[in-house]
Structure formats: C-alpha cells, structure tokens
Amino acid sequence: DIQMTQSPSSLSASVGDRVTITCRASQDISNYLAWFQQKPGKAPKSLIYAASSLQSGVPSKFSGSGSGTDFTLTISSLQPEDFATYYCQQYNSFPITFGQGTRLEIK
Amino acid sequence: EVQLLESGGGLVQPGGSLRLSCAASGFTFSSYAMSWVRQAPGKGLEWVSVISNSGGSTYYADSVKGRFTISRDNSKNTLYLQMNSLRAEDAAVYYCAKAPYSSSWASFFDYWGQGTLVTVSS
Numbered sequence: 343d344i345q346m347t348q349s350p351s352s353l354s355a356s357v358g359d360r361v362t363i364t365c366r367a368s369q370d371i372s373n374y375l376a377w378f379q380q381k382p383g384k385a386p387k388s389l390i391y392a393a394s395s396l397q398s399g400v401p402s403k404f405s406g407s408g409s410g411t412d413f414t415l416t417i418s419s420l421q422p423e424d425f426a427t428y429y430c431q432q433y434n435s436f437p438i439t440f441g442q443g444t445r446l447e448i449k
Numbered sequence: 450e451v452q453l454l455e456s457g458g459g460l461v462q463p464g465g466s467l468r469l470s471c472a473a474s475g476f477t478f479s480s481y482a483m484s485w486v487r488q489a490p491g492k493g494l495e496w497v498s499v500i501s502n503s504g505g506s507t508y509y510a511d512s513v514k515g516r517f518t519i520s521r522d523n524s525k526n527t528l529y530l531q532m533n534s535l536r537a538e539d540a541a542v543y544y545c546a547k548a549p550y551s552s553s554w555a556s557f558f559d560y561w562g563q564g565t566l567v568t569v570s571s
Contacts, residue, residue, distance in 0.1 A: 378558075385561040434555065435555055436508055438556075440494040440496070442493045
C-alpha cells in the first residue's frame with residue numbers, strides 16, 4: 343500500500359496568513375493526488391485534484407503543486423471559514439489511501 | 450445541486466450485519482462510479498470499496514474483503530453497502546463519495562455525503 347504522510351499534523355495561524363501543508367507519498371504517484379477539507383460534522387469538500395487542478399467552485403486562494411512523491415497545498419489570506427482539517431489522498435493505485443490530516447487552527 | 454444522503458447506520462453486535470444506503474440526487478447517478486470511505490472516531494480516513502457506474506466492477510480494501518458487499522440500484526439512484534461479520538474495528542462514520550468518472554478505477558472524489566455512524570459493540 344502507498345503510505346501518505348502529511349506535515350505538520352497541526353498548524354496554528356492567524357486570519358490573513360498564508361500557510362503551506364505538505365504531503366509525501368511512499369512511492370511515485372505521478373500527479374494522482376487530491377486535497378480536501380473537512381469541518382466537524384460536515385461532509386468533506388473536494389478542493390484540488392491531479393495535484394494542482396482546482397475543483398469547480400473552489401476559490402483561487404487554494405493552490406496545489408508537486409508530482410512524484412512530494413506535494414503541497416497552499417492557502418493564501420486565511421479567513422475564519424478556512425480553519426478546518428485538510429487531507430491529501432492518492433489515487434494512483436488501489437487501495438486508495440489518505441494522509442493522516444492537518445488540523446488548521448486559529449492562533 | 451449534488452446531494453448524497455447516507456442512512457442505515459446504528460448499533461450492532463460483533464458478528465452482526467448492517468446495510469447502509471446512500472441516496473443520490475442532483476446528477477446522473479448511473480453515469481458515475483461510487484465509493485464508500487470510513488472514518489473511525491478520532492482517526493483518519495480509510496477507503497472501503499468502489500463500484501463502477503454499471504455495477505459490473507467492484508474493488509474492496511483488504512480489511513473488508515469477503516465481509517462487505519457494495520452494490521447499486523441505478524433505477525433508485527441508490528448506493529448500498531452490505532456489511533456482514535462486523536467487528537469492533539469496523540465502527541466508524543461511513544461516507545459515500547462520488548467519483549468524477551464512470552470507471553471503477555482508483556479516483557478522487559468530487560462530492561461526499563455527511564456520513565452515517567456505525568457502532569459495533571455488545
């Protein structure tokens with residue numbers, strides 16, 4: 343199975359900050375990497391697919407980059423609604439696997 | 450608007466069975482593959498199973514293979530997960546998730562439901 347490791351596990355930031363979350367795959371997954379956001383009690387929301395393609399309706403403050411084994415999610419100009427848990431997911435091969443999540447908290 | 454509404458969760462004893470349902474609306478259900486993903490309390494996400502748009506192709510995580518069965522009824526726009534021989538480690542919130550493609554091959558998910566809680570305890 344492909345292991346997905348996110349860092350950091352938690353992150354404190356202020357409104358208006360720019361933050362970057364990293365996701366590393368245990369083997370080459372090309373660009374088969376997605377990012378999504380989860381808030382407590384809510385359905386997860388897709389943000390990015392194919393490492394850098396923005397899902398329809400997602401604001402451009404979210405951006406993704408990377409290929410192979412190393413990927414990043416950057417969120418610019420943080421707003422209160424952005425504080426949530428973020429996950430990466432590889433879909434290069436079965437079983438589909440997820441990172442452990444990065445909890446973004448308000449400082 | 451795409452909506453996925455899971456139901457069927459609840460308390461079941463170890464060794465018992467449960468069938469989850471996911472009612473879909475807002476898109477042409479029969480055109481897209483669908484998956485189940487679960488999240489144990491306080492834990493990360495685990496992909497469980499996928500089914501192609503026609504239902505002719507399915508894949509399972511090793512942890513549920515032989516115990517869980519994914520199926521769909523395209524006439525009812527509904528996805529199912531039959532869970533047998535349940536174990537304590539199967540306790541989780543179960544989400545249905547829509548793939549952007551028809552094929553059952555590995556994919557990201559463009560829409561998720563809000564989940565249904567399964568508790569396995571005596």
